[in-house]
Amino acid sequence: MKNRIIDTAEKRFSQYGFRRVTMDDIASDLGISKKTLYQNFKSKDDIAWAVKERMHKDIDRLLKKAKKEIPEPIERFKRVIAEVTERVAVIGSAFMTDIKKDIPDLWRECEEFREREIYKYIGGILEEGIKKGKIRKDIDTKIAVMAYLGAIRMIIQPEILMENKFSIADAFDSILKIFLEGIQM
Amino acid sequence: MKNRIIDTAEKRFSQYGFRRVTMDDIASDLGISKKTLYQNFKSKDDIAWAVKERMHKDIDRLLKKAKKEIPEPIERFKRVIAEVTERVAVIGSAFMTDIKKDIPDLWRECEEFREREIYKYIGGILEEGIKKGKIRKDIDTKIAVMAYLGAIRMIIQPEILMENKFSIADAFDSILKIFLEGIQM
DNA sequence: CTCAAGGAAACTAATATAGTTTTTTTAGTT
DNA sequence: AACTAAAAAAACTATATTAGTTTCCTTGAG
Numbered sequence: 001m002k003n004r005i006i007d008t009a010e011k012r013f014s015q016y017g018f019r020r021v022t023m024d025d026i027a028s029d030l031g032i033s034k035k036t037l038y039q040n041f042k043s044k045d046d047i048a049w050a051v052k053e054r055m056h057k058d059i060d061r062l063l064k065k066a067k068k069e070i071p072e073p074i075e076r077f078k079r080v081i082a083e084v085t086e087r088v089a090v091i092g093s094a095f096m097t098d099i100k101k102d103i104p105d106l107w108r109e110c111e112e113f114r115e116r117e118i119y120k121y122i123g124g125i126l127e128e129g130i131k132k133g134k135i136r137k138d139i140d141t142k143i144a145v146m147a148y149l150g151a152i153r154m155i156i157q158p159e160i161l162m163e164n165k166f167s168i169a170d171a172f173d174s175i176l177k178i179f180l181e182g183i184q185m
Numbered sequence: 186m187k188n189r190i191i192d193t194a195e196k197r198f199s200q201y202g203f204r205r206v207t208m209d210d211i212a213s214d215l216g217i218s219k220k221t222l223y224q225n226f227k228s229k230d231d232i233a234w235a236v237k238e239r240m241h242k243d244i245d246r247l248l249k250k251a252k253k254e255i256p257e258p259i260e261r262f263k264r265v266i267a268e269v270t271e272r273v274a275v276i277g278s279a280f281m282t283d284i285k286k287d288i289p290d291l292w293r294e295c296e297e298f299r300e301r302e303i304y305k306y307i308g309g310i311l312e313e314g315i316k317k318g319k320i321r322k323d324i325d326t327k328i329a330v331m332a333y334l335g336a337i338r339m340i341i342q343p344e345i346l347m348e349n350k351f352s353i354a355d356a357f358d359s360i361l362k363i364f365l366e367g368i369q370m
Numbered sequence: 371c372t373c374a375a376g377g378a379a380a381c382t383a384a385t386a387t388a389g390t391t392t393t394t395t396t397a398g399t400t
Numbered sequence: 401a402a403c404t405a406a407a408a409a410a411a412c413t414a415t416a417t418t419a420g421t422t423t424c425c426t427t428g429a430g
Contacts, residue, residue, distance in 0.1 A: 143356050380421100393409080
């Protein structure tokens with residue numbers, strides 16, 4: 001049950017931020033009462049922390065695995081991008097803006113994680129690629145990663161998917177193609 | 186004064202959405218009292234409408250000008266991208282989510298504008314480029330435009346600029362480079 | 371000095387929602 | 401069928417927030 005709650009909360013928070021999502025929303029999505037929700041989590045803040053903890057753990061695991069299994073930068077980038085991005089895009093501006101005010105400690109930890117694990121780690125893959133002459137020297141790797149995340153975040157919004165003909169997989173492929181083409185030598 | 190208010194509101198709405206921005210915020214940013222603010226606009230909703238009207242007018246003007254002056258698709262894309270994107274990025278997910286609930290008519294108009302003027306128009310430039318063999322056939326132009334907007338939106342957040350060494354101009358350049366490289370034949 | 375305009379502060383009314391409690395419903399057991 | 405425990409649904413309380421309004425204070429011009 002706890003995981004179902006975290007799933008639902010993650011989805012909602014990523015789309016609407018923290019403040020905009022009510023406990024009623026989450027309970028209703030899950031088909032449970034608020035009472036049951038509070039039997040599992042002490043407060044709304046607790047849920048936000050749980051969402052963050054699980055996400056960070058998952059992403060850590062994926063990044064470590066990719067590092068171990070794939071030495072080649074472009075391929076590793078592709079793997080990481082495929083597996084991590086959608087989750088990472090959840091650290092969206094509305095959520096962060098909200099928790100910066102409402103749960104500052106949580107915000108700080110998310111910021112640090114993002115800086116360390118996302119930009120440094122993924123940016124590091126790109127730097128490797130630059131060293132090996134596979135990726136253009138003239139791009140700032142952090143900007144590239146940010147841009148990619150921004151692009152993905154744009155696409156994963158449910159209204160966008162609903163209103164348009166393409167599937168999310170197609171969209172991800174397209175964006176990845178543009179990026180890979182754009183960053184490679 | 187009205188324009189100063191619209192400037193400030195546009196900035197705030199683009200970053201924080203509609204609901205999160207208070208009339209106190211706007212007044213304070215401008216160094217005026219709420220009283221003065223209400224002397225210029227009847228309500229908060231009025232301000233949102235004013236922001237939208239002005240923006241759409243500005244973008245319309247820019248798009249028409251570019252069409253008249255620049256026949257070549259890649260160059261036109263560059264021009265449009267340079268002049269329009271930052272403004273367009275203001276139609277962000279937080280703002281749209283808020284007004285969808287709070288001011289549905291405004292939301293509808295913004296949606297239509299975005300569909301017509303941004304995706305169709307800019308997408309149209311890209312389609313032209315495809316026809317002329319300058320842009321890859323295998324990308325969906327709408328996804329490309331969305332991705333680009335997402336990337337830009339990511340970068341223009343003030344905290345991002347503050348925390349990082351690159352300038353906004355550098356970031357825009359980088360992103361544009363990646364995109365142009367990624368979409369061209 | 372007076373006065374008008376505008377900023378700052380205080381206020382009111384309304385809304386929203388976290389968290390809690392009560393009522394109703396449901397499913398299982400005897 | 402009756403009973404019971406658990407959970408959903410509904411209602412409630414307390415608190416926070418903010419749009420819009422009013423009052424008080426300050427400032428600058430005449």
